[in-house]
Amino acid sequence: MSELVIQVNNxxxxxxxxxxxxxxxxxxxxxxxxxxxGPNGCGKTTAIRxxxxxxxxxxxxxxxxxFSLPKDAEKLRMHIGYMTQKFSLYDDLSVAENLNFIAKIxxxxxxxxxxxxxxxxxxxxxxxxxxxxxxxxSGGQKQRLALAAAVLHKPKLLFLDEPxxxxxxxNRREFWExxxxxxxxxxxxxxxxxxxxxxxxxxxxxxxxxxxxxxDGSPNDLMQQMGAHVIEIAAxxxxxxxxxxxxLPDVISAAQIGARLRVLIKKAITEPLNYLxxxxxVNPEASLSLVRPSLxxxxxxxxxxxxx
Amino acid sequence: xxxxxxxxxxxxxxxxxxxxxxxTFAMIVMIPLIQLLLFGYAINTNIRHIPVGVVDxxxxxxxxxxxxxxxxxxxxxxxxxxxxxxxxxxxxASGEVRAIFVIPEDLSQRLARHQTIxxxxxxxxxxxxxxxxxxxxxxxxxxxIAAGLKSLRNMPLAxxxxxxxxxxxxxxxxxxxxxxxxxxxxxxxxxxxxxxxxMTMIMxxxxxxxxxxxRGNLELLINTPVQPIELMIGKIIPYMFIGGVQVFIILTLxxxxxxxxxxxxxxxxxxxxxxxxxxxLALGLLISTIAKNQLQSMQMTLFVLLPSILLxxxxxxxxxxxxxxxxxxxxxxxxxxxxxxxGIVLRDAEVTAMGYDMYWLTLFTLGGLVxxxxxxxxxxx
Numbered sequence: 001m002s003e004l005v006i007q008v009n010n011x012x013x014x015x016x017x018x019x020x021x022x023x024x025x026x027x028x029x030x031x032x033x034x035x036x037x038g039p040n041g042c043g044k045t046t047a048i049r050x051x052x053x054x055x056x057x058x059x060x061x062x063x064x065x066x067f068s069l070p071k072d073a074e075k076l077r078m079h080i081g082y083m084t085q086k087f088s089l090y091d092d093l094s095v096a097e098n099l100n101f102i103a104k105i106x107x108x109x110x111x112x113x114x115x116x117x118x119x120x121x122x123x124x125x126x127x128x129x130x131x132x133x134x135x136x137x138s139g140g141q142k143q144r145l146a147l148a149a150a151v152l153h154k155p156k157l158l159f160l161d162e163p164x165x166x167x168x169x170x171n172r173r174e175f176w177e178x179x180x181x182x183x184x185x186x187x188x189x190x191x192x193x194x195x196x197x198x199x200x201x202x203x204x205x206x207x208x209x210x211x212x213x214x215x216d217g218s219p220n221d222l223m224q225q226m227g228a229h230v231i232e233i234a235a236x237x238x239x240x241x242x243x244x245x246x247x248l249p250d251v252i253s254a255a256q257i258g259a260r261l262r263v264l265i266k267k268a269i270t271e272p273l274n275y276l277x278x279x280x281x282v283n284p285e286a287s288l289s290l291v292r293p294s295l296x297x298x299x300x301x302x303x304x305x306x307x308x
Numbered sequence: 309x310x311x312x313x314x315x316x317x318x319x320x321x322x323x324x325x326x327x328x329x330x331x332t333f334a335m336i337v338m339i340p341l342i343q344l345l346l347f348g349y350a351i352n353t354n355i356r357h358i359p360v361g362v363v364d365x366x367x368x369x370x371x372x373x374x375x376x377x378x379x380x381x382x383x384x385x386x387x388x389x390x391x392x393x394x395x396x397x398x399x400x401a402s403g404e405v406r407a408i409f410v411i412p413e414d415l416s417q418r419l420a421r422h423q424t425i426x427x428x429x430x431x432x433x434x435x436x437x438x439x440x441x442x443x444x445x446x447x448x449x450x451x452x453i454a455a456g457l458k459s460l461r462n463m464p465l466a467x468x469x470x471x472x473x474x475x476x477x478x479x480x481x482x483x484x485x486x487x488x489x490x491x492x493x494x495x496x497x498x499x500x501x502x503x504x505x506x507m508t509m510i511m512x513x514x515x516x517x518x519x520x521x522x523r524g525n526l527e528l529l530i531n532t533p534v535q536p537i538e539l540m541i542g543k544i545i546p547y548m549f550i551g552g553v554q555v556f557i558i559l560t561l562x563x564x565x566x567x568x569x570x571x572x573x574x575x576x577x578x579x580x581x582x583x584x585x586x587x588x589l590a591l592g593l594l595i596s597t598i599a600k601n602q603l604q605s606m607q608m609t610l611f612v613l614l615p616s617i618l619l620x621x622x623x624x625x626x627x628x629x630x631x632x633x634x635x636x637x638x639x640x641x642x643x644x645x646x647x648x649x650x651g652i653v654l655r656d657a658e659v660t661a662m663g664y665d666m667y668w669l670t671l672f673t674l675g676g677l678v679x680x681x682x683x684x685x686x687x688x689x
Contacts, residue, residue: 052531054688070687077533088528092328093321104317105532107310133328149528 003030004063005157005188006051011060013046013211020046022211024060028190028204033183035202036192037299043211044192045085048161051190052082065157078106081150085161087142091135095126095145098134099152106153120148124178140171147175151182158182160191164198176201196296207302214302223293228252228264228301229272230293235261235286244281253300264297314534318542326546332512340504340554341561347500348566352492355456361388361405363396366415374411374442374465381463383456384409393445400447407446407457415441422465441465486571486654494569497562498653499622501555501581502645506588506616507609509551513592514605516543517684522601527688536684540677544589551585552578559653572652576659580652583669584645590676591641597683616642644668 006028013021021043028034036044049055051064053073062069067076089098099120103113121127124144129137134145143163150158160179164172176198183189191202199205199219206216215222235241238261242254245263252264265272273288282288326332364371379386388405390396396408412418418441444461448454487494517539520526529539559577562568570577591612599605617623619633620642629637637643644665651657659666 049688054527054530056687056689074533074686077531080531082528082531084524084527086524086527088524088526090321090325090525091523092325097321097324101317101321102532104313104320105534107313107533 004028005030005065006034006190007063008051009061011047011050011062012058013043013050013055014058020211021050024211024213026206026213026216028188030188031183031186032203033179033189033191033201035199035205036190036208037194037196037199037205037295038192038208039194039303042208044208045161046211047208048082048159048190048192052076052080052159078153079156081153081155081158083146083150083158083160083163085165087134087146087166089134089142089146089149092133094131094133095137096121096130098145099149102149102152108153116152120152124148139166140168143167143171143175144178147178151187156187158187158189160189162192162194164193164195172198196294196299200295207299209303215298219295222298223295226293226298226301227267228293228297229267229269230291230297231263231265231272231276232257232289232291233261233263233276233282233286234259235283241281245279248279250275255300262291262297264301310533311535311538314538315542315545318534318539319545322543322546326550336508336550336554337557339508340557343504344497344500344558344561345565347496348493348562351496353452354490354492355452356382357385358383358406358453358456359387359404360384360407360409361390361396361399362386362409362411363390363393364411365413366411368415370416370419371411374415375409377465378409378460378463381460383460397445400445406450406453407444410443410445412442418442419465491566493562493566494654495650497558497566497568498649499620499646500562501558501649502584502620502642503617503622504554504558505551505581505585505645506642507613508554509547509585509588510592510595510609510612511606512547512550513543513589514595514599514609515602516593517596518599518602518605530686530688536681536686537677539684540590540593540681543593544586544677547589548582548585551581551588555581568653570653571656573656576652576657577649579659580645580648580666580669583666583673584641584648586673587641587645587669587676590673590680593680594676594683597680612640616640619643621646638668641669641672 004027006026008024008026011021011024011026012019024047036047038044046055050057050062050069053064053069053076056070064076065079067073069076090101093101096117099117100113103117108116121130124147126141126144126148129141129145134142137145143166147160147163150160164175167175172195179189179191191198193199202219204216204218205222207214207222217225233241238256238259242256242261245251245254245261250266250269252266254261254263256262263276265275269275273290276282276288277284362375364375375386378384384407386409388399390399390408393408393410396405396410399405400408418439421439422441444457446454446457484490517526520529555577559568559570563570592609595605595608595612599608615636619629619637620626620640621637622642626634626637626643648659648662648665648669651662652659
C-alpha cells in the first residue's frame with residue numbers, strides 16, 4: 001500500500017445541534033485525485049476545513065501529511081494549498097499583484113518570486129490579464145487565478161472546494177487537464193464537487209450525504225459493486241409510469257432521461273427484466289433493456305438508502 | 309527574515325488597495341481640510357452680537373444713550389422693542405431674542421444716585437439710594453450666553469455722563485501666557501489634530517479586518533503562514549503615514565489661516581503624534597476583531613469618537629468634569645494626546661516633561677496590539 005497523505009478516524013463535527021460530519025473515516029493515498037461527491041450542505045466544506053486545520057473537530061483524529069491536526073495546523077500551512085469555494089483573492093488587486101502578494105506571504109525570495117509568477121501566468125494562460133483587476137475577470141479566469149495562487153508555493157497536497165461551480169463546461173475540461181498535470185507532477189489533490197462527470201474523473205471518491213460517508217472507492221469499483229440493477233424503459237406516458245413504479249417496494253428510483261425512463265431495482269431481485277415486465281403498470285409493448293450503471297446511479301442508490 | 313517579507317507583503321497590498329479606493333483617498337485629505345475650516349471658524353467662545361430686545365419704560369434721551377453705550381460693547385445687538393416685560397419674556401420663550409433689557413421709568417434718578425457715577429457724595433450705599441440702573445432678563449439655559457450677558461453687569465457707565473473714568477485698581481493682576489488675545493482657534497486647532505486623527509485612524513483600521521472577512525479574503529489569509537501580529541503591524545504601517553499627512557495639513561493650515569503659533573520642536577511633535585496614531589490604530593484593529601461587519605465597526609468607532617470629542621478636554625476643560633468623567637477621560641488616548649499636543653504646540657513643552665501621557669499612549673498601543681492579535685484566531689471556529 002502506498003503512502004497515505006490523509007488519515008482520518010471517526011471524525012465528527014457538530015455545530016450546536018447540527019451534526020455536520022459524523023464518524024468520517026478516510027485513507028487518502030499519495031498522488032491521487034480524491035473526490036468528495038455530495039449535494040450542497042452535505043458537509044464537504046466542513047470536512048475540508050477540518051482537514052486544513054481551519055475548524056477544530058468535535059471528535060476523532062486527523063493526520064495530514066504526518067501532522068496531527070488541529071495541533072500542528074500552523075506547520076502544515078507551508079505544505080498545503082487551498083482553493084476556497086468562494087473566490088477569496090483580492091478583487092481590487094490585479095492578477096500579477098495578487099500572485100506577488102501570495103508569493104511574498106509564502107516567503108519566496110525576490111528573484112524566485114518573479115520567475116514563479118511568470119511561470120504560473122504562462123501555465124494558467126493568464127498573461128493577457130496580468131494587469132487586469134481580479135474583480136473584473138470572468139468566472140473561468142478567476143478560477144485559474146485561484147488555482148495558480150493555491151499552487152504557487154508548490155504544495156504537496158491541494159484542497160479544492162467546489163472549484164468548478166462558477167465556470168462553463170469548456171473551462172471545466174481545461175481545469176481538469178491542469179489538475180491531472182499537477183497530479184502527474186506528484187501533487188495529491190482532494191476535490192469536492194456535486195457534478196457526477198467530475199467525480200467520475202477522480203482516482204477515488206467518497207460519497208457524502210448529511211455528514212455521513214455512504215460509499216467510497218474508485219468510480220469503476222463503485223459502479224460494479226452497486227447494489228442495484230439499472231433498466232431503461234422506452235414507452236409512452238413516462239411521467240405516469242414513473243409515479244406508479246416508484247410506489248413498488250423493490251424499485252429504488254425512477255428518473256426520466258429524454259424518451260426513456262431509467263429505473264433502479266434492488267439487487268435482491270435476480271431477474272430484474274422479468275420482474276419489471278410482469279408489473280401490471282408496464283405496458284407489454286414497452287421495450288426494456290439492462291444497461292451499465294453510471295456514477296449517478298451509484299449516487300442515487302447510496303443516498304437513497306437513508307431516506308427509506 | 310520571513311516575517312519582514314510577510315509584513316512588507318501586507319503593507320504593499322494595503323497601499324495598492326488604498327490607491328485604488330478613490331473615495332477613501334479623497335477623505336484622507338478632505339476630512340482634515342474641511343473640518344479645520346469648519347471648526348476653526350465656527351467654534352468661538354468669545355460671544356458677540358447676542359440678539360436682545362429692549363423694554364424702555366423711560367423713553368428719554370438718557371435711555372437712548374444708555375442703549376447705545378451697551379450696544380457699543382458689541383456683546384449684544386438690540387433688534388427688537390417690546391412694550392412691556394411680559395411681551396419681552398414671551399419673546400425669550402419663543403427664541404426670538406436671548407435676553408431683554410428693561411430700562412425703568414426712574415432711570416435718571418437711579419443714575420444720579422448710582423455709587424460709581426452718581427452725584428451723591430459720599431456715594432450712597434444703602435438699598436434705598438443705591439439701586440442698579442436697569443435690568444437684564446436673560447435666557448439662562450445656555451450658560452455661555454448667560455456668562456456673556458453677566459459680563460455686562462459691572463460695565464462702566466462713566467462715559468454716559470461724560471465723566472472722567474474712575475481709575476480703579478484690580479484686586480489681582482492676571483497675566484495670560486501663550487494666548488494673550490484669548491483667540492479660541494489657538495486652543496481649538498491643535499485639539500482638532502487629536503479629534504481628526506481619532507476619527508480617521510480608528511475608522512480606517514476598524515474596517516480593516518472586518519472588510520477582509522466580509523469579502524471572503526480572510527479564509528485565504530488564515531490558510532497562509534502569515535501570523536496575526538504580522539497582519540496587524542502590516543495593516544498599521546500605511547495608516548501611520550496617512551496620519552502624518554493629516555497632522556501636517558492641519559497644523560500647516562492652522563498656522564497659515566488661524567495664526568496658531570507652532571512653538572514646540574518638530575521632533576517632539578513627531579514623537580507625540582506617532583505615538584497617538586499608533587494608539588488609535590491599535591484601538592481600531594481591536595474593534596475590527598470584535599465587529600462582525602462594517603456597520604458594527606462603524607458604530608463602535610462612533611462609540612469611541614463621541615467621548616473623545618466631549619471628554620478629552622477638546623471642548624470642555626478636563627478640570628471641570630466630575631471624578632467619574634475624569635476617570636473615563638483618562639482611559640481615552642485622545643485625552644493624553646490633547647495634553648501633549650497643546651503642550652508642545654502652544655507651550656513649547658518637552659515630551660519628557662509629560663512622561664505620564666507618553667507612557668499611557670505607549671501602554672495603550674502595545675496592549676491594543678497584543679489583545680487584537682490574541683483575539684484574531686487563525687481558524688473559523
